Amino acid sequence: MEKYLLIALFSPLVGSLFAALFGAKPKRLLTGIVTSALLFVSLISSLILLVHIASSDDIVRVKLFDWITVGSLNIPFGFVADQVSVIMMVTVTTVSALVHVYSIGYMEHDKGFNRFFSYLSAFVFSMMVLVMSDNFAGLFIGWEGVGLCSWLLIGFWYHKKDETRDINPSISPSWAANEAFIMNRIADLGMLLGLFLIYWHVGSLQYDVVFAHVDLLNIGLVTLIGIFLFIGAMGKSAQFPLHTWLADAMEGPTPVSALIHAATMVTAGVYLVVRAFPIYSQIPDIGFFIASLGAFVAVFAASMALVNTDLKRIIAYSTLSQLGYMFVAGGLGAYWIALFHLMTHAFFKALLFLGAGNVMHAMNDELNIFKMGGLHKVMKYTAILMIIASLALAGIYPFAGFFSKDKILEVAFDSQHYILWFMLWLGAGMTAFYSFRLIMLVFFGEERYKKYGFHPHEAHWYMLLAMAPLAILAIIAGFFEESFEHFVTKILPEYHFHVHGIVTVALIGVTTLIALSGIAFAIYKYSKGGFSEKWKEHPIYKLLYNQYYIPIIYEKVFTEPYKELSKIAWKELDLRVVDATVDFIANVVYKSGFAGRVVQSGNLSKMLRWMVIGLLVLIVLVIVYSPVR
């Protein structure tokens, strides 16, 4: 089985290096095919591992060689496929393989075709390292690796120039890429501190050693570790206040948004919380904070999605909101439910994004949904696929989202956090509304695109084919709930519900009700032409549309003062104070030399005079300090 683990891990890397060989060359279809094929190899290996683990409960471990050995620190390149990581592996490779196939079509006219596949496969490799590592340092390798690939892929169209925020809210791909990288770095520092803390108190970064020792540690210490690790998770999973990069990351090609910024990378934070459950289950207070933040983000992000007009940004906010749901589950101790929602979300959100990619392709990269409409006539299959994804996102039975999201609401209610439950319930309604607002504006209603001279067309058959498995999974994944629970709770703790029967049914009913009414409201409103123009002048609309002005606040509070301070540090402090002091001292020496050079006039009698003065001084000194007097 070790063999399959290595194949699953390294085939994306091989694909990436292969594609990199052609990096700067013109498009070769081969690179796309080879990388996709290798991804399928990886997927099959992961599935074999899944079957193996499910049938035998045997955890597969591989240790390649030691990475860092210093003092008592020993970090190996160790990988593990257990019930949790294998689920992640299957999720990641499934979505990645399909996105790779899809990208062959999506990127077909792009100059950077080979480069794109190289980056994309490198991302999958990093993600696999992240989920398969058996220690925190390995996780951090993957963590930074996905960050790097995300930077490369967000900035993939690096040649675009910077715009103002009015024209492009993300300014430019390269700007968005840097923003994502730096913001993630802030969180990574927190995570690093967490690793240091773990190391100095446990002496190892191996999961099993650390988790075995957690019980022995002081509770304050565990709390601190939990906070530090969660800061790391907040960056990667774009939780408030480190969330702004995710929406801007939509500057990347759409398959990237589907794979990295919806299905896999952004869920790494959730994965970390799930993985480190022995730590978080010790500290329910921090768990409650995580859950509260999650619930806040769920509503906060959903509210921004309500009014946005940018196709991809709406989906990005919805990703943010769904990540909030996952954190609620993770924070409240329902780790397997968080993981389950992570998985189902990966399927339907990737599907949604790929559908959005089809629409963008059809509309020559136009993103404003108010310039679309009625597209279902020309893009029937895409419309169907996106509606499936939206239904799953809205949490309608029998789609996957229903099972996982409802469970999270149940957990919130069950653990008597009624406020959290209410927020999530509200979020569910908003989710349903904005999802179908998008569907209505893009696929139904008046064909506004004709005004702007677009000629939309359906995507390639193989792109649609690549989406089909995701659609199937988005429909059926929910029915695996019980076997999923059974499988992962071999490692993760089970969650015991206290409420049963009628209350549960009522909860499901209430949630479904708000989701359905959200959908109904969206359909009703937008089949009648939507809201009036006056609404756009409303301060609430403006607040939401400008993302609560947070990007602007960040710019005014952090970016610009930092720039100014840097300038001051350089021009005023470094040149005028520090360096000037040094030069001043040098000048004093130099000038005193100049002043003193009159002594060396070359005139004998003047020099003799100096000599006599010196002599007299010496005589005086001798007399004063003479030991015998």
Place this chain on the structure above:
Amino acid sequence: MDHILSLLVFFPALAGMLGFIVKKENIKVYGITVATIEFVLSLILWLVFDPSNGGFQFVEFIPLIPNYGINYYLGVDGISLFIIILSTFITLVGLISLNIEKNLKNMIISLLFLEMTMVGVFVALDAVVFYIFWELSLVPMLYIIGYWGGELRVYAAIKFFLYTFFGSLIMLVGMLFLAYLYYLATGTISFAIPDWHRLILPYDYQIWLFLAFFLGMAIKVPMFPFHTWLPYAHGQAPTIGSVILAAVLLKMGTYGFVRFLLPIFPDASVALIAPIAFLSIVMVIYTAMVAYAQEDMKQVIAYSSISHMGVIVLGTFAMNVEGIAGSIFLMISHGIVSGALFMLVGNIYDRRHTKLLSEFGGLASVMPKYATIFGIVLMASVGLPLTIGFVGEFLSLMGIYKISAAYAFLGGTGIILGAAYMLRVYKLAFFGPLTNEKNKNLPDLNWKELTSLVSLVAVIIWLGVNPNPVLKPINASVESMLQLMEKKAITKEAKDIFAHNKVELEAK
């Protein structure tokens, strides 16, 4: 093998002397050959080096002035081994990429002479020999900056020379006084560093001597606020000068910290952790900010060098194996990475004769290979895992965390600010539309530049993925040094630190 260190030290200088009779057309090949032989010699040294032995190996001892305890005393341990290899490697790579027409012969001979002084500093076990090489290294550098430099070259060269020389003189006074104290304690004078390591000094003397040594070395590092010579030196020096200055010469300072300050003055080192950590943190954050504001590509890298050196100093004063070994590894990795960065800036300067960021933009479209290599080196510079930059930074910060979480946090902001200024440079130079007409037909890297850069990139990745061959000897030497320090410690504070500066399982 008995005299391999002497060979390593004097071979380049002797070969350099012979270089005067080599024909002008052949001098470059000659220089590269000599540097290659020297590099191979240093690799052989690594090969025959016993990694599990923490003490000095290949020791050579010839009495020079035995009455005053001054001897020709050489030796190498895990701490110095890789800095020696770094010196020979960087010299070789620098020579390959050398792109100077004017008076090439003198340049190559100076470089070989410089190589002697660099290796000499790192193998010397006698303080006087150490000091001689330490000062001699200034001479070729002064010449390189002063002769081949930019417009302000004379100012920069003199500033560099006088500033570092001033510090060294204070260090010399410290050395003489230390030898005198040794005489008082034992009845014989000795300048041998291993002898000094065994000497237990009273606390007051330690503090004063520590400060004398510290000043000399801190100017070299350069630590805030003694750093202002560096931007001028880098700004004016030719590419090769900057490469060697950043890669090796700065490491002399931090090497001196590890070789002299910690083992000779353990109590003073512990007592002064807080002020030194403060200076280092200021250095990390402040110079990172200054780097962010720069308009000249090379100055960004010059200031980033200072910022990274701050992390090295933090790691050194962590007083535990993880931190010190990490800081030594970071010296090596910073040498490779900053060397590569300066070379890259040199490449673009050769093409455009400007380093101003405003002149560039969109270079990734015309120079994809250049952009790729720059990207990899940049990622190593910001400390991405699996590149050489991560290991040292991670270990250094991890080490200082044990002393104080606040130090680690503040020093760690360097990884954020470092990303900020490096990505800014990358965005301004490589991303965006290609607007400047002059950049539209820039040729990509040629084979000569590729050879030197690719070899650096190979090391960056290799040691990032598998740092253990380097870490192991460092670890052994650092461990034995720490044992020595623990044994020597006299103040309660120092004893506490050494006793508890390791992983401790806390009982509930």
Place this chain on the structure above:
Amino acid sequence: MITLTHYLVLAAILFSIALVGILRRKNLLMLFFATEIALNAVNIAFSAISKYYGDLTGQLFAFFIVAIAASEVAVGLGLLIIWYKRRGTIDLDSLQSMNG
């Protein structure tokens, strides 16, 4: 009774006169005379102390000084003549080429 003190006072007076001469005179020849006076002042002191201690070393030194003074005058006057031939003056202020 003439004691050692008298001799030393005489030597000191002579030396002071010489010193003033050295400081004030601008003519090189006069400078030479002044130095001769200074040397002889020292000679007197040497001889007197030698006598006082009954140790001949001092007188021996006085002879050395006389010899050195003689050779100094020989060389010095020679240089002086050459200088005069070249510059036409032996004024001290004309000898200022070695200034800092």
